Amino acid sequence: MAEVSYSTFDVERLRTFTIDIFLKMGVPLHDAELAADVLIKADLRGIDSHGVARLSGYVRLWQKGRINPTPNIRIVHETPSTATIDGDAGLGLVVAPKAMQIAIEKAEKAGSGWISVKNSNHFGIAAYHAMMAVEKDMIGMSMTNASPLVAPTFSTERMLGTNPICYAFPTGKYAPVVMDMATSAAANGKLEIAQRKDVEVPHGWIQDKGGNDTTDANGLKKGGSLLPLGSDRDHGSHKGFCLGSVVDILSAVLSGASYGPWVPPFVAFLDPLDNQPGQGLGHFLGAMRVDGFRPVDEFKQHMDNWVHRFKTAETAPGYDSVIIPGEPETAAENERITAGIPLISLVVEDLRCLATKMEVTFPKSI
Amino acid sequence: MAEVSYSTFDVERLRTFTIDIFLKMGVPLHDAELAADVLIKADLRGIDSHGVARLSGYVRLWQKGRINPTPNIRIVHETPSTATIDGDAGLGLVVAPKAMQIAIEKAEKAGSGWISVKNSNHFGIAAYHAMMAVEKDMIGMSMTNASPLVAPTFSTERMLGTNPICYAFPTGKYAPVVMDMATSAAANGKLEIAQRKDVEVPHGWIQDKGGNDTTDANGLKKGGSLLPLGSDRDHGSHKGFCLGSVVDILSAVLSGASYGPWVPPFVAFLDPLDNQPGQGLGHFLGAMRVDGFRPVDEFKQHMDNWVHRFKTAETAPGYDSVIIPGEPETAAENERITAGIPLISLVVEDLRCLATKMEVTFPKSI
Numbered sequence: 001m002a003e004v005s006y007s008t009f010d011v012e013r014l015r016t017f018t019i020d021i022f023l024k025m026g027v028p029l030h031d032a033e034l035a036a037d038v039l040i041k042a043d044l045r046g047i048d049s050h051g052v053a054r055l056s057g058y059v060r061l062w063q064k065g066r067i068n069p070t071p072n073i074r075i076v077h078e079t080p081s082t083a084t085i086d087g088d089a090g091l092g093l094v095v096a097p098k099a100m101q102i103a104i105e106k107a108e109k110a111g112s113g114w115i116s117v118k119n120s121n122h123f124g125i126a127a128y129h130a131m132m133a134v135e136k137d138m139i140g141m142s143m144t145n146a147s148p149l150v151a152p153t154f155s156t157e158r159m160l161g162t163n164p165i166c167y168a169f170p171t172g173k174y175a176p177v178v179m180d181m182a183t184s185a186a187a188n189g190k191l192e193i194a195q196r197k198d199v200e201v202p203h204g205w206i207q208d209k210g211g212n213d214t215t216d217a218n219g220l221k222k223g224g225s226l227l228p229l230g231s232d233r234d235h236g237s238h239k240g241f242c243l244g245s246v247v248d249i250l251s252a253v254l255s256g257a258s259y260g261p262w263v264p265p266f267v268a269f270l271d272p273l274d275n276q277p278g279q280g281l282g283h284f285l286g287a288m289r290v291d292g293f294r295p296v297d298e299f300k301q302h303m304d305n306w307v308h309r310f311k312t313a314e315t316a317p318g319y320d321s322v323i324i325p326g327e328p329e330t331a332a333e334n335e336r337i338t339a340g341i342p343l344i345s346l347v348v349e350d351l352r353c354l355a356t357k358m359e360v361t362f363p364k365s366i
Numbered sequence: 367m368a369e370v371s372y373s374t375f376d377v378e379r380l381r382t383f384t385i386d387i388f389l390k391m392g393v394p395l396h397d398a399e400l401a402a403d404v405l406i407k408a409d410l411r412g413i414d415s416h417g418v419a420r421l422s423g424y425v426r427l428w429q430k431g432r433i434n435p436t437p438n439i440r441i442v443h444e445t446p447s448t449a450t451i452d453g454d455a456g457l458g459l460v461v462a463p464k465a466m467q468i469a470i471e472k473a474e475k476a477g478s479g480w481i482s483v484k485n486s487n488h489f490g491i492a493a494y495h496a497m498m499a500v501e502k503d504m505i506g507m508s509m510t511n512a513s514p515l516v517a518p519t520f521s522t523e524r525m526l527g528t529n530p531i532c533y534a535f536p537t538g539k540y541a542p543v544v545m546d547m548a549t550s551a552a553a554n555g556k557l558e559i560a561q562r563k564d565v566e567v568p569h570g571w572i573q574d575k576g577g578n579d580t581t582d583a584n585g586l587k588k589g590g591s592l593l594p595l596g597s598d599r600d601h602g603s604h605k606g607f608c609l610g611s612v613v614d615i616l617s618a619v620l621s622g623a624s625y626g627p628w629v630p631p632f633v634a635f636l637d638p639l640d641n642q643p644g645q646g647l648g649h650f651l652g653a654m655r656v657d658g659f660r661p662v663d664e665f666k667q668h669m670d671n672w673v674h675r676f677k678t679a680e681t682a683p684g685y686d687s688v689i690i691p692g693e694p695e696t697a698a699e700n701e702r703i704t705a706g707i708p709l710i711s712l713v714v715e716d717l718r719c720l721a722t723k724m725e726v727t728f729p730k731s732i
Contacts, residue, residue, distance in 0.1 A: 083658075109446075155679040179612055234570075240595070289445065293443055317576070
């Protein structure tokens with residue numbers, strides 16, 4: 001196992017650095033702050049694969065001309081509770097929160113708001129957007145399609161992204177209940193961690209080029225693919241494939257974005273396929289007012305009761321308690337907001353290099 | 367392996383029999399026809415576990431006074447695009463389609479309609495309700511909580527039902543794309559089939575009372591529990607737990623139905639737990655107008671392209687093609703609508719017995 005070393009960074013200094021990078025890309029200040037907030041939130045919540053570790057990736061896409069720093073984000077179709085938004089090739093980190101804001105405004109008037117987004121890019125962690133609704137006593141939902149890495153059941157071809165789904169629910173005394181999950185057996189970030197540590201991955205995460213199960217963490221680089229949640233047919237991989245497909249259709253077929261194997265890759269060194277059936281990546285975002293269904297106080301009281309009951313369910317030997325969705329992320333955020341954000345040396349080196357290239361000051365570690 | 371024998375029944379005769387049984391329960395004709403349509407649709411689509419095989423179960427719940435044959439189904443809370451419905455302890459087979467009808471009417475006016483239902487009972491196959499929207503060029507969604515059988519990750523306690531999720535999408539020349547999936551690794555129906563055939567089940571479907579993996583198809587009867595989709599922590603069982611929880615919260619915490627371990631059991635010989643936090647089972651149903659997002663023709667054309675592209679994805683050795691969600695069910699329906707519905711001898715005996723008890727004529731097999 002390869003050794004991995006960390007340095008820790010002050011949250012606000014890392015935020016300032018991230019804003020500075022976006023500003024250098026020509027992103028207006030308010031949008032740069034928003035995009036940085038999405039990335040920093042990922043690092044705070046312990047989703048290290050989706051935080052500042054991705055900053056260089058966004059810059060490379062911008063250099064390739066695939067990200068428009070000053071998009072004209074606009075509604076192209078709407079009803080009182082639905083809309084389609086054209087992201088104008090902007091940062092998904094900016095397009096998605098703006099779309100979610102429109103979902104929330106529609107929900108305020110019509111009870112719920114549902115926004116399908118085309119012509120966007122990678123939107124960071126799904127939870128950021130869904131959680132915007134929670135602050136307004138709404139239930140939030142967010143999903144996005146992504147670079148094709150996952151093969152459908154019985155297939156060897158990368159047809160879907162890890163297409164995450166997130167639901168976020170307001171609560172009373174407990175932290176919000178937040179489900180944020182890739183629809184593949186393992187998120188790509190987990191593979192990257194195994195690659196860095198140079199360890200094998202469990203059976204059922206990936207298959208090789210020929211469709212055979214493999215534990216090689218580098219299997220994807222050798223032409224393999226991620227497996228849908230469920231891993232194989234006997235264990236419901238067709239359900240993971242279904243979930244990934246729902247995300248793809250709501251995010252892209254519904255909005256006019258590209259779908260399936262045509263989704264533009266996040267890595268800038270791979271060009272999008274020819275004959276794109278739509279524009280850019282797609283997202284699907286939703287907000288529902290809790291009081292569109294029952295009084296908010298009642299709902300929160302029952303959410304607390306739900307959390308308490310699940311938290312105190314009988315456990316298998318060796319486990320203290322059931323983990324409530326979102327609980328580890330809340331714990332990470334509570335710790336990191338004061339202790340700072342730990343970054344692995346590979347990411348630190350990459351960001352230092354980016355800072356030099358973009359003529360921005362990189363902060364010292366704590 | 368125990369032998370299983372089948373008899374085949376004419377669809378319309380089986381339908382008439384089913385209607386007759388509901389009429390004997392005191393269900394009004396139109397509701398009896400609706401409930402029978404939901405059950406017969408399950409048998410037509412090859413979801414044998416959710417068709418007339420369950421008829422005796424509904425009758426037993428009625429005999430226990432847990433199903434109200436003449437419910438006053440009503441909206442108790444609403445906004446233009448949302449509502450909560452009190453099912454008044456009616457058959458879920460009647461309550462859910464009526465709630466879906468309200469979702470569709472809201473969608474016609476507001477773009478989308480979202481209905482949380484309390485005080486209901488088992489609603490049959492989720493696909494029936496979601497597919498009602500497809501006929502109106504809408505995207506349909508349906509989910510329900512259910513008798514607690516599934517243990518959360520790290521737990522040995524049955525806290526959630528198999529809580530299915532269904533999405534149904536309109537298409538052009540292809541059959542509608544319909545995902546209808548339990549959020550457990552295996553649906554309870556699959557366990558029942560293994561029990562009848564007296565064969566072991568795959569690892570990762572169930573755990574015993576102590577939380578150990580078991581292949582005993584009767585493991586549930588011995589105090590074990592179903593595992594969430596993903597089966598174990600390494601393979602994402604926490605995601606299956608998340609999905610089942612989303613269903614539980616949207617169906618019940620949002621509507622005022624009972625949730626988690628309090629969900630009233632489908633089997634009439636088990637009484638609901640004391641101190642219920644809500645009323646009956648809960649469902650969550652939704653409809654979104656496709657033309658709330660983009661023109662219907664464009665969407666259908668791209669859905670066809672989506673289906674075609676996935677259908678022709680490269681396959682692993684030994685497989686002809688990727689299975690599109692809903693494809694096996696459509697094939698079953700096309701066959702059974704003319705060939706009739708095959709029922710296993712155990713179900714036939716049970717229905718014959720029910721017919722005698724309820725003084726209704728049971729049809730001869732074809």
